[in-house]
Amino acid sequence: MALVVLEVLIAALAYAGATHAVWRHLADGRDYWRVTAFAAVGLLAQIVALIHLSLHSGMVVIGLGTALSMFAWQAALLLWLFSLRESVGALGLVIYPVAGLCAIAGLLVPDAHSATESLAWPLQLHILLSVLAYGLLTLGAVQAVVLALQHRQLRRRPPAGMFTSLPPLETMETLLFRLIGAGFFLLSMAIATGALFIDNLFAQHLAHKTILSLVAWLCFAVLLFGRWRYGWRGRLAVRGALAGYGLLMLAYFGSKLVLELILGEHW
Known part of the structure; x- marks a missing residue:
């Protein structure tokens, strides 16, 4: 120890x-x-x-x-x-x-x-895809926060301090959607492979995790479609990215917190 x-x-x-x-x-x-x-x-x-x-x-x-x-x-x-x-x-x-x-x-x-x-290799693949998706979407969420701070700084006064070294807003937004796009693809694969191991949502204590993950997936899907079709950016992009990420975190860690530390169960 x-x-x-x-x-x-x-x-x-x-x-x-x-x-x-x-x-x-x-x-x-x-x-x-x-x-x-x-x-x-x-x-x-x-x-x-x-x-x-x-x-x-x-x-x-x-x-x-x-x-x-x-x-x-x-x-x-x-x-x-x-x-x-x-x-x-x-x-x-x-x-x-x-x-x-x-x-x-x-x-x-x-x-x-x-x-x-x-663990069987298909389950290992599901776990790997989930981990990579969460990692990329975490970077996307942090990028959204940095982008929001950059927007706020530019509205108030000329950039100062660390903001002077950040790339232009357009470049920052492009990086945000690249991270979300890659994370969304891996999340889609993770959800698809995870569906193979569900026999009973309630007996396996997976109902809340599955529903919230699907809602998060839908949030990211709408955000990416809006970016592609309508050119969404700025506050809308930031809020959409953070909303989807929040749902995803709630799906895994919220469910795990309740199951393990409160109910004493596990998946």
């Missing part, structure tokens, strides 16, 4: 360092390599801690705490990979500190008895 605490502490400190490095990069134009280095240490320490937390006597145990940590880790990993090609530092101001906090949550929030052994 002491080793896991050390791993989580290293991850949290490294993510804090990455967040500070992002801020200095945006404010002063410092080299981005510091962000990449700090984030790499955080990612490595967090995944090692996750392995130690989720493996118990040959079984994989994924409760609320480890799910939060795993979810944040893969979002941070995607951001780190994207940043290797070009700086998308503004997203790091949110993603990296959240990843650090979720790493701590993985240690502190107790796991329920949601253990599985030797």
Whole structure:
């Protein structure tokens, strides 16, 4: 246990360092390599801690705490990979500190008895698609928040501070819809593969999760159609992205919170 605490502490400190490095990069134009280095240490320490937390006597145990940590880790990993090609530092101001906090949550929030052994490959594919979809849509939600702040800053006065280093609004909106489009495609595949494993929605405690996931999917579908057909942008794009993401988070973590910590059940 002491080793896991050390791993989580290293991850949290490294993510804090990455967040500070992002801020200095945006404010002063410092080299981005510091962000990449700090984030790499955080990612490595967090995944090692996750392995130690989720493996118990040959079984994989994924409760609320480890799910939060795993979810944040893969979002941070995607951001780190994207940043290797070009700086998308503004997203790091949110993603990296959240990843650090979720790493701590993985240690502190107790796991329920949601253990599985030797998952069939179709179910593994469903889980992989879900994780990737959640990660891309998380980046999309953070991008929507940054875009909203950028809109607000431009309406009030000329850009100042970190806002001067952000790309133009049109570029930011294009990135937002690319992230949502890719996440929507993976979410569609995840929902389609997940339907293969549903025998009884209520007996498997999947009713709320399934309904909210479908409503979130519909929200993203309407947003993407509106962008393609009517050129939706600005506040409408931001609100649509955040609404869909909120529903998606409620579908998974809201349901998992009620089932595991309140009812003592699991999927």
